[in-house]
Amino acid sequence: MRATEFRSWLSRLDQLNQAQREQLQAQLSSHPDVLSEALAAPERCPHCQAKALRPWGTSHGLARYRCRGCGRTCNALTGTPMARLRHRECWGRYAQALVQSLTVRDAAAFCGVHKNTAFRWRHRFLRLIAEHRAQHESGIVEADETFFLESFKGQRQLPRLARKRGGTAQRKGFTAEQIPVLVVRDRSGRHADFHLEKLNAVHVGAVLRPLLDPDAVLCTDSAAVYHSVTKAAGITHRRLNLRQKRRTDGAFHIQNVNAYDSRLKAWMIPFHGVATKYLANYLGWRRLLERYGNDINPLMCMRESLGYYPLQQLTQT
């Protein structure tokens, strides 16, 4: 932009409304400095966990620390999924690409990197984000299952005949080709979802039992699996018969999880089917976007990619 143009552009800044200001701020914060802003000095040695780090100069542009316990050095990226990824100067832009839900191809163009790099970054950035979900839910809790078509996208050896891109299942309803995801959300917006190996009492119980607080009332459809899980675990359960006209029973309904499912599915369309082995990363990505809503910016994304979020929210699954 020419200097005169820029001056006239600047002079119109005060005409922006609040929403536009926030949008502008988000764009500006996608500056490459997002990484240095996000990085915090490590508290513990990533090698021996001792709280015995002291500054030890810099290396490759990052502050270095040495552990008085084990004598090894580290930086703020050591032990994170981001360690040893190259082109750090582009990470801020990549975080912006995640905020905007860009496809791999678009993200590569946006950051000026090869598409294989953009693909590798996507899953490194998302690895810890995929672990971040509500750890406890209470009060009225809605749960519902949703399915994703199994996909071996990107794998050279297909365990079955190829389907056309996106594609449809061979048979209708639940088959081995449908990968179950359990979506669980309480009325204060605490949200968790899980890629399950199978939709049965063992797997559903394993994720629901530690998640639900004792006061929780679980609302589900009439699928038998919820009945057996809640009965065995002593969880209060409201079954809604969705075949009947009355889909809600006062405050008891599963409309929030169903709406979430619709948003999730619509959001995934541009990705043209996601590989099953990365499904959990996409689920985490969507949760990230929902957690911050319109306030999301690349700095928040970068912090979460580095695992900086309150640890008590981490679920142990």
Ligand SMILES: [Zn+2]
């Ligand atoms: Zn150490």
